[in-house]
Amino acid sequence: MGDPRVTDAFATYLRSHNLPVTEQRLAVADVVLSADEHLSAEEVETRLAGRGVSVGTATVYRTLDVLVKSGLVVERDFGEGFRRFESARGMPHHEHLICTVCGQVAEFRDERLERMTTLVAEAHGYVRQRHRLVIYGVCAKCRG
Amino acid sequence: MGDPRVTDAFATYLRSHNLPVTEQRLAVADVVLSADEHLSAEEVETRLAGRGVSVGTATVYRTLDVLVKSGLVVERDFGEGFRRFESARGMPHHEHLICTVCGQVAEFRDERLERMTTLVAEAHGYVRQRHRLVIYGVCAKCRG
DNA sequence: CTCATTGCAAAGGATTTGCACTAAT
DNA sequence: ATTAGTGCAAATCCTTTGCAATGAG
Numbered sequence: 001m002g003d004p005r006v007t008d009a010f011a012t013y014l015r016s017h018n019l020p021v022t023e024q025r026l027a028v029a030d031v032v033l034s035a036d037e038h039l040s041a042e043e044v045e046t047r048l049a050g051r052g053v054s055v056g057t058a059t060v061y062r063t064l065d066v067l068v069k070s071g072l073v074v075e076r077d078f079g080e081g082f083r084r085f086e087s088a089r090g091m092p093h094h095e096h097l098i099c100t101v102c103g104q105v106a107e108f109r110d111e112r113l114e115r116m117t118t119l120v121a122e123a124h125g126y127v128r129q130r131h132r133l134v135i136y137g138v139c140a141k142c143r144g
Numbered sequence: 145m146g147d148p149r150v151t152d153a154f155a156t157y158l159r160s161h162n163l164p165v166t167e168q169r170l171a172v173a174d175v176v177l178s179a180d181e182h183l184s185a186e187e188v189e190t191r192l193a194g195r196g197v198s199v200g201t202a203t204v205y206r207t208l209d210v211l212v213k214s215g216l217v218v219e220r221d222f223g224e225g226f227r228r229f230e231s232a233r234g235m236p237h238h239e240h241l242i243c244t245v246c247g248q249v250a251e252f253r254d255e256r257l258e259r260m261t262t263l264v265a266e267a268h269g270y271v272r273q274r275h276r277l278v279i280y281g282v283c284a285k286c287r288g
Numbered sequence: 289c290t291c292a293t294t295g296c297a298a299a300g301g302a303t304t305t306g307c308a309c310t311a312a313t
Numbered sequence: 314a315t316t317a318g319t320g321c322a323a324a325t326c327c328t329t330t331g332c333a334a335t336g337a338g
Contacts, residue, residue, distance in 0.1 A: 020292060020337045041327080056295040061328065079221040079276075081303090082327055097268055106268045110260070117279045124241055124250045125284035132223075133277045135261045140269035164312045164317060185302080200320040205303060225328090226302055 006033040006087075013070040024055045028063040029072070038076055038084040038105055078105075078134060093130075099139035106139075150177040150231075157214040168199045172207040173216070182220055182228035182249055222249075222278060237274075243283035250283075 010029040014021045031047045032039060039047070041060055048055050055063075064085055067073035076084045078098060095113070097106040113133060121128035154173040158165045175191045176183060183191070185204055192199050199207075208229055211217035220228040222242060239257070241250040257277060265272035 018292095018338090022293065022337070024294070058296080058329075059294055062293080077221070077223040095264075097265060097270055099270065100273060106270070108264055108268065110264070112260075116254070117277075120239075120252055120254070121241060121279050121281045124252065126241055126243065126250070126279070126281035127287065128279060128281040129244060131277065131279040133261075133275065135265050135270070135272060135275040137265045137270035137272040143271065162313090162317095166312070166318065168319070198320095201302095202304075202321080203319055206318080 006030065009033075010067065010070060010072055013072070014066075019066070024053075024059050025063050025066070027051075027053045027055055028060055029067060032064070032067060032073055032085055033087045033089075035087065038078075038086045040082050040084050042082075044085070095133040095135070097135045097137065099142055100136050101138055101142035104139050104141070150174065153177075154211065154214060154216055157216070158210075163210070168197075168203050169207050169210070171195075171197045171199055172204055173211060176208070176211060176217055176229055177231045177233075179231065182222075182230045184226050184228050186226075188229070239277040239279070241279045241281065243286055244280050245282055245286035248283050248285070 007026050007029045010033070011021050011026065014025065027048055028044060031044050031051075035047070037043075041057070041064060044064070045055065045057060045060050048060075064073065064075075067085070068075050072088055074086050074088050076086055076096070078084065078096070092109065093114070094107045094109045097108060098104070113131065117131040118128045151170050151173045154177070155165050155170065158169065171192055172188060175188050175195075179191070181187075185201070185208060188208070189199065189201060189204050192204075208217065208219075211229070212219050216232055218230050218232050220230055220240070222228065222240070236253065237258070238251045238253045241252060242248070257275065261275040262272045
């Protein structure tokens, strides 16, 4: 279930770091890396259950941490009170647009932000590391 | 303690909405509205205690909600795992710059963002409501 | 065989809620 | 008098941790 190529990168990462390659880790990685939504830890667990695989909550969180450290997954915080995880998929930095009615998430890129935030940071004596922009609005479907 | 003028606006709001004007509400409002930092609920409670006023945790949270609804206070989420509250002080929308070492927060404004986010939202079929931009970096002091 | 991972349940931190009690209007 | 607010403790939600059992290398 799932494209083996997506989890291969994680298995390689684990081996090169002398970390055990376990069934649970590969299962979590497969769910997150092959999803195209931004999943919460709970959603990951539910999807695993849906596949008949049962992975403990603690292991899901622990594996998500490893995935984030590996760089294969990016952590997101949309201010919902919990975190979401998204496959990095080699996709460059991008911003999010969230529907405040249904929660639908759209993504976009704007290279100007990189430059703009660097300049603003400098002007305040900071050295920029990263930025996060989230736009809240109502999607077309919810205005139907 | 504290400038009565800052809490007057809140008292007026409460009366105009037929909500009881209580000592606790005014105390919480005074702490948040006269602070120039972004306070967490716990910090608000600590400051109240420092003034010799004791307000229950639940009441602090409940009052912060009312303050946010009144528009006098704005809620912030810097991804720390808890919320912060900032006086709106008639200040227009602004963005935040956060030092990832010491947590120091700087603020800035950029009117271009308003227009830019509106256009991006439109391009994706959304009607923009608001946006939030946070830049993470290291401040001058922490590099010193 | 050895050491890291797993699962479960308990612990944690932030925030909310139920409820008897008190205060505002 | 009414009605809403208050404090406390219990409950909730998301996440982390302790620990004995298990599995990878």
